Amino acid sequence: MKIHEYQGKLLMERFNIPTTKGRVADTPDDAKRIAQEIGAKVAVKAQVHVGGRGKAGGIKIANTSEEAYEGAKAILGMDIKGLKVKKVLVEEAIEIATEYYLGMLFDRDEKKIIIMASAAGGMEIEEVAEATPEKIRKIWVEPSVGLTDFQIRQLIFEGGFDKKYAKEATVLLKNLYKLLVECDADMAEINPLAITTDGRMVAADAKITIDENALFRHSDLAGWRESEDGHEIEEEAARRGLTFVHLGGNIGIIGNGAGLVMTSLDVVNREGGKPANFLDIGGGAKADVVKNAIEVVLMEDGLKGIMINIFGGITRCDEVAKGILEATKDMTNLTVPVVVRLSGTAEEEGREILSTSDKFHPAASMQEAAQKVVALAGLK
Amino acid sequence: MSILVNKTTKLLVQGITGREGAFHTGQMIACGTQVVAGVTPGKGGTQDANGVPIFDTVQQAVAATGANASIIFVPPPFAADAMLEAFEAKLPLVVCITEGVPLHDMIKVYDRLLAYPDTKLVGPNCPGLITPGEAKLGIMPHRIFKKGNVGLISRSGTLTYELVAECSARGLGISTCVGIGGDPIVGLRFIDCLKLFEADPETEIVVMAGEIGGSDEETAAEYIKTMKTPVVAFISGRTAPPGKRMGHAGAIVSGNKGTAEAKVKALTEANVPVPLRMHEVIDEVEKKLKSLAKV
Numbered sequence: 001m002k003i004h005e006y007q008g009k010l011l012m013e014r015f016n017i018p019t020t021k022g023r024v025a026d027t028p029d030d031a032k033r034i035a036q037e038i039g040a041k042v043a044v045k046a047q048v049h050v051g052g053r054g055k056a057g058g059i060k061i062a063n064t065s066e067e068a069y070e071g072a073k074a075i076l077g078m079d080i081k082g083l084k085v086k087k088v089l090v091e092e093a094i095e096i097a098t099e100y101y102l103g104m105l106f107d108r109d110e111k112k113i114i115i116m117a118s119a120a121g122g123m124e125i126e127e128v129a130e131a132t133p134e135k136i137r138k139i140w141v142e143p144s145v146g147l148t149d150f151q152i153r154q155l156i157f158e159g160g161f162d163k164k165y166a167k168e169a170t171v172l173l174k175n176l177y178k179l180l181v182e183c184d185a186d187m188a189e190i191n192p193l194a195i196t197t198d199g200r201m202v203a204a205d206a207k208i209t210i211d212e213n214a215l216f217r218h219s220d221l222a223g224w225r226e227s228e229d230g231h232e233i234e235e236e237a238a239r240r241g242l243t244f245v246h247l248g249g250n251i252g253i254i255g256n257g258a259g260l261v262m263t264s265l266d267v268v269n270r271e272g273g274k275p276a277n278f279l280d281i282g283g284g285a286k287a288d289v290v291k292n293a294i295e296v297v298l299m300e301d302g303l304k305g306i307m308i309n310i311f312g313g314i315t316r317c318d319e320v321a322k323g324i325l326e327a328t329k330d331m332t333n334l335t336v337p338v339v340v341r342l343s344g345t346a347e348e349e350g351r352e353i354l355s356t357s358d359k360f361h362p363a364a365s366m367q368e369a370a371q372k373v374v375a376l377a378g379l380k
Numbered sequence: 381m382s383i384l385v386n387k388t389t390k391l392l393v394q395g396i397t398g399r400e401g402a403f404h405t406g407q408m409i410a411c412g413t414q415v416v417a418g419v420t421p422g423k424g425g426t427q428d429a430n431g432v433p434i435f436d437t438v439q440q441a442v443a444a445t446g447a448n449a450s451i452i453f454v455p456p457p458f459a460a461d462a463m464l465e466a467f468e469a470k471l472p473l474v475v476c477i478t479e480g481v482p483l484h485d486m487i488k489v490y491d492r493l494l495a496y497p498d499t500k501l502v503g504p505n506c507p508g509l510i511t512p513g514e515a516k517l518g519i520m521p522h523r524i525f526k527k528g529n530v531g532l533i534s535r536s537g538t539l540t541y542e543l544v545a546e547c548s549a550r551g552l553g554i555s556t557c558v559g560i561g562g563d564p565i566v567g568l569r570f571i572d573c574l575k576l577f578e579a580d581p582e583t584e585i586v587v588m589a590g591e592i593g594g595s596d597e598e599t600a601a602e603y604i605k606t607m608k609t610p611v612v613a614f615i616s617g618r619t620a621p622p623g624k625r626m627g628h629a630g631a632i633v634s635g636n637k638g639t640a641e642a643k644v645k646a647l648t649e650a651n652v653p654v655p656l657r658m659h660e661v662i663d664e665v666e667k668k669l670k671s672l673a674k675v
Contacts, residue, residue, distance in 0.1 A: 106483060108564050108594055108637075111490050126635060143491035186483050213629070214482035216457055243627050258562060258627025259536020259591060262617045263658070269619040270656060280627045283519075283537070311538045311545070313507075313521040344541060345521055366542070367657060 001210045003224050004047040006089040008188075008206030015179040017172055019203040022091020031072030034090040035065040044071035047087040048080050056080045061093055083231075094202060099192035100161060101125055101136075104176060106186045113141040113180065115151070115173075119160030121192040135160065147177045168201040183221065184214030233277075233299045240292045242279060249274025251373055252297035252306040252336075254290075256281050256315045260366075264309045267370040272380045276300040284314040290323025298333055305377035307369050308340045310350075317342040317350030328359060337361060337376035341369040381582035382511035382556040383531070383573070384473060384500070385449065389515045392417045392447035392471070394438065394454055394462045396428050400477070401453035404519050406430060408451075411522040413515040417441040438469045449473040451508065451517050459504060460485035467496045474567070475517045476504035486565040493567060501567025505629070507537040507559035518559065520544075528553015530665060531577040531609075533570055534589035535562050536628070539616060543589060546662045552669075555583040562628030564593070570600035578607050585610050585668055587661060592617035593631045593638040601646035610672070612664045613647050613654045615640050 003011075006024040013019060021038065024047065025031040035042045046058030053059060058080050060071035068090060078085045099122035107114040118136040120128045128135055137159035139151040149170075156169045172193075180188045189207040196202060215222045225238070237244030243258070247265075251273040255261035258280050265275040277300060281289050297306060310320050320342065328334050341363040342350040354360050361376060363369035374380050391408070395401040396418025405428060409415050415432050424436030435441035438450065450466045452459060452475065459478040466474040481489075481504045493501055502509060508518015512525040524541060526548045534540040540559055547554065558573050560566055570588055577583045586609055590597040597615065604611050618640040620626050622633040633639050644654045653664045 106487070106564070111487060111565050113487070143487050181484060184482055184484055211483045213456060213480045214484065217482075245624050245626065247621065247624075255538075257536060257538025258631060259534070259539035259589070259616050260542060262536075262591060262620060262626045262631065263539055263542075265620065266616065266618045267657070275619075278624075278626055311541050313538065313541050314519065343545065344524070365659075367659065 001212045001215070001225055002049045003208050003210060004049070004087070005045065005206050006047055006087070007224055008208040009203070011179055011183060011208060012203055012206055015175045017175050017179070017203055018201060019206065020091040020094055022089055024087050024089050025072060026076070026087050028069045028073040028076065031088055031090045032065045032069040035062060035068035038090070038092050041093040042068050042090050043093045044068055044075060045089045045091070046075050046078065046080060046085040047089055048083045048085055050081045050083055053080055058085065094194060094204060095197040096192065096194045096204065097197045098162065098195040100195070101128070101191045102173070102176065102193045103189040103191070104180050104187070105189070107140065110140055112143060115139050115141065115147070115155060115177070117155040117159030117161065125191060141177075147174070162195070165195065165201050172201065184211045184218060185209060186211045233296065236299065237279070237296045240296060242289075242293060242296060243282065244296060245278040246300070247275050247277050249276045250302050250304040250379070251377060252276045252300060252303055253309070254279045254281060254293045254297060254306065255309040256283065256285060256311065260309060260311055264307065264366060264370070267366055268307060268374065271370045271374045273305070273370070273374040273377065276303055281315075285323075286319050287323035287326050290320050291327035294324065294327040303336050304379065305336050305373040306338045307373040308338065309366050309369055310342050310344070312342070312344030312346060315344075316346045317344060318346040318353060321350040321353035324360065325353065325357060334359070337373065339363050339369045339373040339376065341366060381580050382514065383576040383580050383583070384556060384558065385509055385511050385515045385517055387412075387414075387514045389449050389517070390414050390416045390445065390447045391515070391517060392419065392438065392441050392445070392450045393432070394419045394450055394452045394466065396420055396432065396434060396453070397423055398453055398455070402428065404453065405432065407519075407522070408516050411516050412513070413517065416445040416447050438465045442469045442471065447471070449517060450475070452476040452478060454478060456480040456482065460489050463489050463501065464492055467492060467499050470496065470499065472498055473500050473502070473517075475502040475506070475508050477506065477508055477519060478503070479505040481505070481563070483564070486563065490565050500572075502558065503561040503566060505563040506561030506566070507540060509556060509558045511556045512554055520557070520559070524548055525557070526553035529555050529582055529584040531555050531580070531583040531586040532557040532589075533573045533586065534559050535591050535630070536589060536616065539589050542658055543587060543614070543661065546659055547665075550662060550666065552662065552665065555580065562591075562630050564630045569596045571596070571603045574600055574603055574607065574611070578609050583609060584672060585612065585665055587612050587614070587665060589614045589616065590643060591615065591628070591631050592620055592626065592633050592640050593628070595638065597643040598646040601650040601652065604647070604650040604652055610668045611652045612661055612668065613652050614658065614661045615643050615654055618656075
């Protein structure tokens with residue numbers, strides 16, 4: 001679960017990590033008031049789950065609260081890479097002398113937490129890793145031991161930090177690791193970790209992601225959950241408890257099991273369609289889940305067809321069929337062809353139920369379903 | 381022969397009285413699995429609906445019944461602890477079905493697993509494993525399986541069923557099918573299962589169904605170069621956009637890591653066919669089996 005910069009900075013404050021002073025605003029008036037409280041030059045920063053907001057004009061420096069008002073007015077509602085800005089962070093504008101990089105994340109190959117430090121902060125760390133990998137010091141945390149002092153020294157001294165700040169950096173590293181573990185974050189990145197012209201070490205940005213599987217033990221963070229991209233249909237799907245990813249094509253996809261749905265996308269693509277979404281109804285889905293799934297998929301724009309691909313194990317095909325009928329009984333906005341493939345548990349009963357309506361096109365296999373839906377959608 | 385599970389497997393079910401645990405215990409017994417014990421803390425001394433004795437701890441259950449494998453159905457907040465308890469009882473095989481185990485819990489579990497070289501973990505977030513006609517430690521619909529000589533390894537549940545159904549329709553049976561799970565950290569990986577299949581005289585060919593994310597398919601490809609048993613692969617998510625998590629926690633292309641292209645390339649270089657369509661995977665299996673029969 002991605003969280004916004006302002007939320008990341010709230011967490012950092014909780015763990016005594018020095019960050020820029022500021023607050024979040026969703027109207028220009030709020031932004032103005034916060035700027036007045038800060039009483040100095042401020043930065044107004046778009047809060048969206050996408051990189052490159054600076055280049056897109058999503059960050060404005062304001063010398064007065066009036067300018068902060070104008071800045072917020074320009075940024076709120078702005079479209080950054082397809083995402084609408086709903087909130088801005090108004091914070092003190094710091095004068096940066098030096099920029100470092102500090103990142104902690106899960107390393108899938110080593111199955112451990114990796115910590116990276118570099119004096120080459122402020123730029124994309126992937127670019128630094130590509131061009132000058134020697135400028136990044138990496139350590140891996142032993143799960144049974146935790147982050148050790150010698151590793152912290154390696155990060156600071158071999159990572160090229162100014163020795164004057166070794167003490168501050170040590171405390172900050174310890175606190176950030178504590179945050180990572182206690183908040184169940186799978187990534188915590190500070191870029192840049194700034195040394196200001198007046199000699200303070202400050203987290204100028206905060207990029208934190210929380211492990212969704214651990215939200216059961218963080219009721220305070222669970223409220224921050226929103227669709228990763230702030231996409232409206234994804235948010236609606238999440239409210240209905242569906243695993244849904246918006247992809248933006250013309251064929252709606254519904255299936256059971258992540259691997260099967262992912263393969264359905266591949267097959268539809270290959271047959272000449274463009275999947276509009278990924279939707280996994282999971283194992284053992286009952287009629288109401290199927291109904292929700294169809295309703296959510298129909299929210300996609302530019303839909304030309306829907307493919308429902310079910311291989312019943314725990315999921316019963318007759319339950320799915322009932323759900324399809326139930327969902328579409330009074331539906332007036334179902335104008336696109338729906339191709340249904342039902343195999344596995346109770347497949348005959350399922351097909352029987354569906355054959356009572358002429359709204360659906362049966363298919364015997366995933367391959368046939370994809371070919372049929374693409375043809376009926378007029379894409380081939 | 382088969383790998384990991386057979387008629388002699390004596391299974392212990394952790395979380396036997398939960399909804400999933402209770403239902404699947406019945407299903408596993410129905411296909412011949414020897415379920416010798418269940419564990420639900422606080423319910424020790426009772427029995428489940430099938431007459432399986434229930435214990436409070438894994439240690440007690442193992443001591444009383446000689447169980448040599450465990451399957452875990454406990455909810456995500458308690459799954460890590462259940463795995464650690466099974467490791468500590470020195471069970472040679474532990475299968476964790478639970479989906480949604482927190483990452484930081486799994487980092488610790490994996491680290492502890494390394495201290496038990498004789499214990500194999502399958503999962504978490506997996507459908508389990510089955511040796512048709514002998515034993516099932518999992519949740520897959522066993523009726524679709526036929527006994528045979530195709531070894532199957534997969535990161536996804538329903539995709540496995542799809543491949544099995546296609547095999548069965550053409551008269552091909554399965555020696556053992558292992559669902560290794562869709563999480564970023566799992567116990568047995570493709571390479572571990574391939575090694576076991578390579579050593580199994582009954583398995584004549586292996587089908588592996590991988591997907592985007594991680595680099596386990598690439599690691600497996602290196603090992604396949606040294607194998608005698610032929611392998612056919614399928615990769616799911618070839619058209620998935622980068623940065624989007626496709627349902628499974630582990631199925632995501634991040635940066636340039638975990639792409640389908642890299643996996644297909646590595647496998648192709650290891651002389652493994654990676655067909656685009658499911659039925660073509662089984663075509664390849666038939667082709668390879670025919671050429672084996674000629675030799």
